[in-house]
Amino acid sequence: MKLIVVMPCLNEEKYICTILKDLSWQTKKPDKVIIxxxxxxxxxxxxxxxxxxxxxxxINGGWPATGRNNGAKLCPKNSLxxxxxxxxxxxxxxxxxxxxxxxxxxxxxxxxxxxxxxxxWEKGYKNSFIRLMDNLIYTVTNQAIVIFSFxxxxxxxxxxxxxxxxxxxxxxxxxxxxxxxxxxxxxxxxAKNGKxxxxxxxxxxSTRRFDKNNRHFFLFQxxxxxVIFSKLGLSKKxxxxxxxxxxxx
Numbered sequence: 001m002k003l004i005v006v007m008p009c010l011n012e013e014k015y016i017c018t019i020l021k022d023l024s025w026q027t028k029k030p031d032k033v034i035i036x037x038x039x040x041x042x043x044x045x046x047x048x049x050x051x052x053x054x055x056x057x058x059i060n061g062g063w064p065a066t067g068r069n070n071g072a073k074l075c076p077k078n079s080l081x082x083x084x085x086x087x088x089x090x091x092x093x094x095x096x097x098x099x100x101x102x103x104x105x106x107x108x109x110x111x112x113x114x115x116x117x118x119x120x121w122e123k124g125y126k127n128s129f130i131r132l133m134d135n136l137i138y139t140v141t142n143q144a145i146v147i148f149s150f151x152x153x154x155x156x157x158x159x160x161x162x163x164x165x166x167x168x169x170x171x172x173x174x175x176x177x178x179x180x181x182x183x184x185x186x187x188x189x190x191a192k193n194g195k196x197x198x199x200x201x202x203x204x205x206s207t208r209r210f211d212k213n214n215r216h217f218f219l220f221q222x223x224x225x226x227v228i229f230s231k232l233g234l235s236k237k238x239x240x241x242x243x244x245x246x247x248x249x
Contacts, residue, residue: 002031002079003099007086008067010038013047014119015087015206020051022089028096030082034059034074036067064158065174065182072168081168085159087206089117097201102162108194109163111149111156111187113142117204123211134207149198154191158183160203167194 005023009016023030033054037045038061048056059074061067068083075081080099102110116124116134124130141157148155161183171189178185190196 001099001103002076003028003082003095004071004075004079005030005033005082005084006036006068006071006075007033007084008036008038008061008064008071009040009044009086010061011040011042011044012086013040013043014121015208016044017047018089019084019086020048020054022092022094024051024053025092026090026095027093028099029054030095031055031079032057032075034071035086036061036071038062038067063176063179065176065179068158069173069176072165072173075165075168077165079165081163081165083158083161083163085205087208088159089204090160091201094201094203098162098199101199101201102197105197106195107162107197108167109187109190110161110197110199111145111154112160112162112199112201112203113145114138114157114159114203114205116207116210118207122207124207134210138205146198149196152191154184154187154196156183156187157205158186159205161187162199163190164194170194 007019020033023033033056035048035056035058037058045058048058057074059070061070064085072081072083080102082095082098098110098112115138116131118125118131124134145155145157163186167190171186171193174182174186176182187196
């Protein structure tokens, strides 16, 4: 089974270096990294070219859902796709452990649990109270992901999700019209058409979205949108929370 990373990005010069380093140092490297760039105007593309140890292909992207779909189309059959955001960090054995757990559990799609990761310019880097609150938020969120998965209402955060190529094709990928809960929508449709699970290894996530929003209400707000609004068919009326991305295909 081929292990392919698909990563949407736009102007990620401050962040993408970390995840590309992490992928370069993996005990089990991905066979390919497909970066769906939505038209970066900073140094993102120059940084990507420096990572010669990775088999990287840069393609045209758009909104995160569009970038993921464009990347998935290029993945070969019988491949395991890692949908990753450009601002995360993973331990050096992440690909090895997650792929082995995925195969052992005979999964078709999987979510990961997460914990906060701070850069020097982010608010929580030196603020112990913010760090405490962020860790509490993610602890609760991780438990919700596990519990709701057990209850048959899978939740997933699009920062890192895994899915078989065949399943992605079957459910026609991510629905761009469901942003910002396209990841939850994808997980729920995937669970109806295959076996869904939550993997053990943790992904470290940038808190920059917290910094731009009311951090102590942000995930709760997304949770409400995912569980309630999407079920009522109202998610199409919600404004995407990361305005730097444009709806292109």
